[in-house]
Amino acid sequence: MLILEMIRAHRPVSRAEIAKRTRMSATSIGRIVGDLIEFGLVKETDQFSSGVGRKATLLDIDVQSILSVGVEVDRNIVLIGLVDLDGNIVAEQRRTIDRQLAQPESLAGIIADMVMQLAEAHGLSPSKFIGVGIGMPGIIDSAEGTAVFSAQLGWKNERFASIVEAKLGLPVVLDNDLKVKALGESSEGAMSDQGKTALISIGSGVGSALVVEGKIYRGANNIAGEIGHSTVDPNGKLCECGKRGCLQTYIADLAMLQEAGQIKPVSSVNELFSLMNAGEAWAFNIIDRACTYAAVAVSNVVCTYNPDVIILTGDFIDSNPEAFDAVSGKLKDFIWEPFAGTFELKRSKLGKKSVMIGAAKLVLQQRLDRGLRND
Ligand SMILES: [Zn+2]
Incomplete structure (x- = not known):
């Protein structure tokens, strides 16, 4: 995450420059950059560093190489945004829901439909989606993906993350709306601060x-x-x-x-x-x-x-x-x-988009922490 952010913020940048800024060893940088290249997030450019010393290939990032799906669920609304590595929403959709639809099964179906519609409408391949982050009001066990209690939605002990996961076939992270909102607001587009x-x-x-x-x-x-x-x-x-x-x-x-x-x-x-x-x-x-x-x-x-x-x-x-x-x-x-x-x-700063952006960032963080592998 740190290295990806370094490349994002200072692109194009050399491995040596990243090592200097992060104070990590060249070996670690080499290995992590290798992984990032393998996953298609980072690419070597045909530019070289200037100045003294051996010329080094500069690294760049493709901000839309992967997209995170950010979702905000509230009492009567669902907001979905596809968010790139710069923290920008490239496509979004909102839908109002009534009390009946705000049940875990039907709501998961709505979220899955909206994600697929968004992808199709914007010509984006769902294979780019690394996961879904959902922010909702209430007491949330994020590690388990369970909505322990939400007065706003009238839910108790709903394993909502796995219900959405089953519908979409993507990793899903569930968390409290204010927590992801704070994450979204804390860095204004940057991946770490x-x-x-x-x-x-x-x-x-x-x-x-x-x-x-x-x-x-x-x-x-x-x-x-x-x-x-x-x-x-x-x-x-x-x-x-x-x-x-x-x-x-x-x-x-x-x-x-x-x-x-x-x-x-x-x-x-x-x-x-x-x-x-x-x-x-x-x-x-x-x-x-x-x-x-x-x-x-x-x-x-x-x-x-x-x-x-x-x-x-x-x-x-x-x-x-x-x-x-x-x-x-x-x-x-x-x-x-x-x-x-x-x-x-x-x-x-992010206003009504903050929960979406924060939730997207949370799922990106967690996927990168696990090395983006699907296991
Ligand atoms: Zn009280």
Whole structure:
């Protein structure tokens, strides 16, 4: 992965240059480059390195030599993208699904159909596809490919990866949507990076994810980052999980709408923003409090992980630019001095494509880790 990324980012590049940049031995570089050439990802060019010393053949990469399939599944939508080695989507398709179709068997059939249709429509041979990455909301056992629990889809212990695998005949990796989203956002097209990126998402749910040096941090059970149920007030409001004062009881969509409902019925957070912008002080107060707790969440994540980048995203932030500014403005009241200036708070760059791109990247990572062999 590291060497492929080196060639991708610095192409065309010599083996000696890769050895210098990675500090790996010439023997290791030779062997790995040999494998990459054998798999058709890397090719020797007819250019040679210039400068002193023996002239060396330069290596280049064919970014569309293989494609990863990235899939986002949510309550009523499926998004599929074919992603190249530069992290670009070369073809994509979306389809809305109803509750009935959102069952594992039928959904796997839909995904398989969409992948084959995309390949045909764009004249791409499915033999180029190295695997399928799927991001979905819920508690996911990624190692087993099992959706342990997803409230959004109403699933429990579904071995979804193997169901899709059986339909498509391609390796399938299943993971939590925020984890793959963080992976997609962490490197903006690059296959690996050295940073520590945290992502915080606020919308219908509240969660976070962490990517350390290009790898998703999973914790013991792949549920690291579920900050929605971290306690911010032991005497606070009752949460759906049965505890009191969870973070999400202050900032999730439903919490804000319930609060608003005590004054007048409001059907969406966007409507609440409109009311605020029309001068309704009570609407401002609800949003302002949510932004305060979002700043608290950022501060807690900073104290826990010391990331260099925090991506603040989710519908609450992405659909309402003033929310990002408000949270950002409140941070100075919460960030402890030693952390001041140690991180950058950013918006999502990939937007609605981030889960697709991240899922595609995850399956690429895992396939390359195993040497692309089909066993
Ligand atoms: Zn809770």
